[in-house]
Amino acid sequence: MSSSDRAGYDGASYDIELVRKDFPILDRVLHGDRPLVYLDNAATSQKPRAVLDAERDYYELHNANVHRGIHVLAEEATALYEAARDKVAAFIGAPDRHEVVFTKNSTEALNLVAYAFSNAAALGAEAERFRLGPGDEVVVTEMEHHSNLVPWQMLCQRTGATLRWLGLTDDGRLDLSNLDEIVNPRTRVVSFVHQSNILGTVNPVAAIVARAREVGALTVLDASQSVPHLPVDVTALGVDFLAFTGHKMCAPTGIGVLWGRHELLEVMPPFLGGGEMIELVTMEATTYAVPPHRFEAGTPMIAQAVGLGAAVDYLTGLPGGMAAVAAHEHALTSYALGALAEVPGLRIIGPTTAVERGAAISFLLAGKDGRPIHPHDVGQVLDEQGIAVRVGHHCARPVCLRYGVPATTRASFALYTTTGEIDALVEGLAGVRRFFEA
Structure with missing residues (x-):
């Protein structure tokens, strides 16, 4: 399903494509022909030319x-x-x-x-x-x-x-x-x-x-x-x-x-x-x-x-300043939660709605047989597709212990993240399942 077919995102008040041009690293191509999809912003953000x-x-x-x-x-x-x-x-x-x-x-x-x-x-x-x-x-x-x-x-x-x-x-x-x-x-x-x-x-x-x-x-x-x-x-x-x-x-x-x-x-x-x-x-x-x-x-x-x-x-x-950043990321999080809900075998760890929620989503992914795919394997296969996410306990191991999971995969967004990158993540997770079903 394309971004135009999904509900839950009403656009940024600033021109996101112009913003992305301020961040040189977002133009990188990985593994030969894969455009960088950077979804590890909770770990560190990218830097604008300024x-x-x-x-x-x-x-x-x-x-x-x-x-x-x-x-x-x-x-x-x-x-x-x-x-x-x-x-x-x-x-x-x-x-x-x-x-x-x-x-x-x-x-x-x-x-x-x-x-x-x-x-x-x-x-x-x-x-x-x-x-x-x-x-x-x-x-x-x-x-x-x-x-x-x-x-x-x-x-x-x-x-x-x-x-x-x-x-x-x-x-x-x-x-x-x-x-x-x-x-x-x-x-x-x-x-x-x-x-x-x-x-x-x-x-x-x-x-x-x-x-x-x-x-x-x-x-x-x-x-x-x-x-x-x-x-x-x-x-x-x-x-x-x-x-x-x-x-x-x-x-x-x-x-x-x-x-x-x-x-x-x-x-x-x-x-x-x-x-x-x-x-x-x-x-x-x-x-x-x-x-x-x-x-x-x-x-x-x-x-x-x-x-x-x-x-x-x-x-x-930025036009609208931090209020615009917050509105963009809130809408993007709503969009991502809806998109990830469509992925078979995916379980979100944390709130499943965007109410009082920020733009970091941790999840587990299971294969077609229902067995969990280790987050490190998920992250590695996504990386081969140019998609950067974080895997592990995210320096919050007591949370993982509370929910009985060894680790999670985390996708996190920023002011320059697009719905197209969320779609790439969803498609990438489908590729992860296919890889481990082969």
Whole structure:
């Protein structure tokens, strides 16, 4: 069935073919004559020329260290780096540019907060909100990426606190039936994902934040899969910290963001020690710089930050901006869910409708005899057809354990994905079944 015959997609408000021309890699041909169908955007997005040019321009014309020199190149590099901070702050609705901390990625941003809770033991009364010990509890969810699970497990091991979690329903949603029990007066921090990288589920942030506030717990939101795909406003969300990464939103690898409320960053213990994060150093002791520099020790990811700023410019410059990206991906997800429902032997892991759901769809595929085809085999045969998907547990192994599957195949979409690529995936999956029936 062709894309014109399927319902569920009403087109993008921007010219998607013009957008695709901004991404050179989408013109690639693989295995001799197979056009690239890139459906691994939840792992990393492709980069537009504007981002590639900005990073190259920095290295060719402005390369110097930041915050340290008085020569022209140092001043230009500093201006570009700090301009990127301004752009990110505006992009996520941060009320204060000093609330934006640059990190390598979401993983480092989340670890930064987790280590603050154990580092607080060595500081004074000002760090009381981050002091954790036996009897205290940390709450996560069963759908977390490992980067928002392992740091909290490690924190509990270091401090003697207890880790608890919200479970999952059979249809891939958070089970909030026991929210008041799990998030209770012993809870010190609640850290959870905004949009699941494996299930695609968009979680009810307001309900969880409201309960956390009732008991005085801090909230941390992993927005790695939401900031690249929909409008995000940290003030409207009401969380205390938010983490995301550049490489999933058309920016370079090696750059991420931790946003935190300024009053919390002011008293939060630093994660790394060294140059740039200090106020005064003697042989006996050190005092720390004000946020955000307190958390940006050493030479930062300057070129990557410049690239992130260019990615923000690119996304906001699209007709309709992030609202248009979200509308396109929502319609595309509806279309894909309908198309995949037509594939014999295919089972979606996660919500089967586009309601409160993002553009990442994980699934299992069975052959004609009903026996499952291993996702790694599915991915390999699809790759031979030029179709790039992700296979495995997607750094969310507890989700696979919850649904009793060893791994899944995941197709994930972005602002440049087309219905034709969804059709190619459906045809490719038919080819996978034929291959294993031969």
